[in-house]
Amino acid sequence: MTDEQRRILIAGGGPVGLLCAWLLGRQGIPVRLFDVNEGPQADPRAATTHPATLDLLADDGLSADMARVGLVAPIFQFWDRPTGRKVAEFDHALLKDDTEHPFVVQCEQFKTAKLILERARDVANVEILFGHEVLNVEQTGSDVRVEVRGPDGVTTHSGGWLIGADGGRSIVRKQSGIAFDGFTWLERFIVLTTPFDFERSSGYCYRSYFADPDEWCNCFKVSADGPPGLWRTVYPTNPALSEEELMSDAAVQARMQKFFPSNEPYEIVHRNLYVTHQRVAETFRKGRVLLAGDSAHLNNPIGGMGLNGGIQDAANLADKLGRVILDRAPDSLLDLFSLQRRTVATEFVQQQSIENKKRLEARDPETRKRNLDELSAIAADPVRARQFLLRTSMIASQRRIASMTLEAA
Numbered sequence: 248m249t250d251e252q253r254r255i256l257i258a259g260g261g262p263v264g265l266l267c268a269w270l271l272g273r274q275g276i277p278v279r280l281f282d283v284n285e286g287p288q289a290d291p292r293a294a295t296t297h298p299a300t301l302d303l304l305a306d307d308g309l310s311a312d313m314a315r316v317g318l319v320a321p322i323f324q325f326w327d328r329p330t331g332r333k334v335a336e337f338d339h340a341l342l343k344d345d346t347e348h349p350f351v352v353q354c355e356q357f358k359t360a361k362l363i364l365e366r367a368r369d370v371a372n373v374e375i376l377f378g379h380e381v382l383n384v385e386q387t388g389s390d391v392r393v394e395v396r397g398p399d400g401v402t403t404h405s406g407g408w409l410i411g412a413d414g415g416r417s418i419v420r421k422q423s424g425i426a427f428d429g430f431t432w433l434e435r436f437i438v439l440t441t442p443f444d445f446e447r448s449s450g451y452c453y454r455s456y457f458a459d460p461d462e463w464c465n466c467f468k469v470s471a472d473g474p475p476g477l478w479r480t481v482y483p484t485n486p487a488l489s490e491e492e493l494m495s496d497a498a499v500q501a502r503m504q505k506f507f508p509s510n511e512p513y514e515i516v517h518r519n520l521y522v523t524h525q526r527v528a529e530t531f532r533k534g535r536v537l538l539a540g541d542s543a544h545l546n547n548p549i550g551g552m553g554l555n556g557g558i559q560d561a562a563n564l565a566d567k568l569g570r571v572i573l574d575r576a577p578d579s580l581l582d583l584f585s586l587q588r589r590t591v592a593t594e595f596v597q598q599q600s601i602e603n604k605k606r607l608e609a610r611d612p613e614t615r616k617r618n619l620d621e622l623s624a625i626a627a628d629p630v631r632a633r634q635f636l637l638r639t640s641m642i643a644s645q646r647r648i649a650s651m652t653l654e655a656a
């Protein structure tokens with residue numbers, strides 16, 4: 248095979264595309280990655296990295312580096328907001344025999360991307376081209392070509408395979424005619440970030456979920472630029488209100504005060520509004536085109552599973568593509584990648600993230616009571632709590648797909 252036949256093209260240099268580039272490049276495979284941005288995104292979206300994902304990233308010290316620049320969070324809590332009662336507390340220590348990382352790491356996604364980019368830049372056969380937008384995708388039986396607009400105009404690049412890691416609006420997915428079925432939530436999610444210390448004021452841990460029939464909330468700590476760190480609060484918004492109405496200083500203060508009453512106005516350092524979807528691509532492989540990350544699946548952020556799923560896609564795909572290219576394994580391995588990762592996205596992440604949202608927003612008093620009593624009962628029983636944690640930490644889904652074969656599908 249020539250270098251061009253072996254070359255992997257990647258559209259998108261978010262954390263998932265960069266990880267694919269590094270994992271493939273360090274196997275000696277030539278990689279060329281294009282991202283439309285001029286540099287890595289300074290994006291505050293994902294932070295929570297689960298044990299199953301940390302286990303995959305342990306190689307070369309990446310998980311340890313993420314823990315160093317982020318925060319280690321062994322515990323998460325559920326609260327009933329109207330009564331102020333702590334309903335349940337879960338400690339990942341119960342998973343000490345299931346994972347090398349019995350904790351979550353809160354590491355903002357721009358930091359994760361930066362750590363991966365530093366590693367990818369050390370690999371000579373990896374080319375990272377920022378300021379390059381993928382415009383068109385075309386494949387034949389033997390190669391795949393992309394048209395790319397860069398500083399020198401439009402150029403054509405070809406390779407053996409193309410990975411679409413170009414996010415939720417993926418041009419690679421659209422041009423490959425891959426359906427992206429699902430739905431969009433009517434309400435947008437607003438994220439308000441403050442230095443106010445909720446641990447000191449109220450005893451909230453680094454990951455706290457608040458059920459409320461009126462308006463739920465998630466509250467997380469991230470390390471930001473170092474101690475003391477920042478707290479991110481996430482809420483649903485009224486679909487009838489405009490972005491201006493939701494993001495005004497008065498509206499932001501009113502929302503914070505309603506949820507977390509305080510004598511002082513809150514200092515708000517970031518405010519972000521997100522449209523949220525639940526969608527999964529009909530396949531993660533079409534011929535020589537492969538999808539990973541948000542281009543393949545989108546879900547609401549409650550439970551922090553979107554990027555975790557994308558990182559798991561990248562690790563699975565890089566392993567199988569490496570075997571196809573280097574060991575001449577049959578390319579049906581890539582169908583197995585699609586089957587395994589699509590199964591996690593549909594049977595697990597979609598289901599769990601929707602269930603998480605329903606649990607926090609339930610309005611009917613009996614349903615609310617049943618949900619919260621159930622959480623308390625699970626947390627109080629170490630056997631049930633471990634089973635619960637195996638799901639939330641994404642270990643159960645990784646185990647489920649490890650035994651999957653194409654023949655059995």
Ligand SMILES: Cc1cc2nc3c(=O)[nH]c(=O)nc-3n(C[C@H](O)[C@H](O)[C@H](O)COP(=O)(O)OP(=O)(O)OC[C@H]3O[C@@H](n4cnc5c(N)ncnc54)[C@H](O)[C@@H]3O)c2cc1C
Pocket residue numbers: 258259260261262263264281282283284288292293294295296356379380381382412413414415417418436438521539540541542548550551552553554555556557
């Ligand atoms: C509020 C919020 C909180 C979240 N929290 C968590 C969390 O705690 N844990 C978690 O696991 N997930 C979380 N997520 C989800 C997470 O942010 C996404 O799953 C993650 O960003 C996906 O990474 P990606 O690399 O697939 O896509 P992206 O990060 O979207 O990157 C795609 C890249 O492709 C580039 N691109 C797009 N089109 C083109 C083109 N035509 N040509 C070239 N480049 C292109 C873009 O510039 C971008 O750099 C959260 C999401 C939100 C909204």
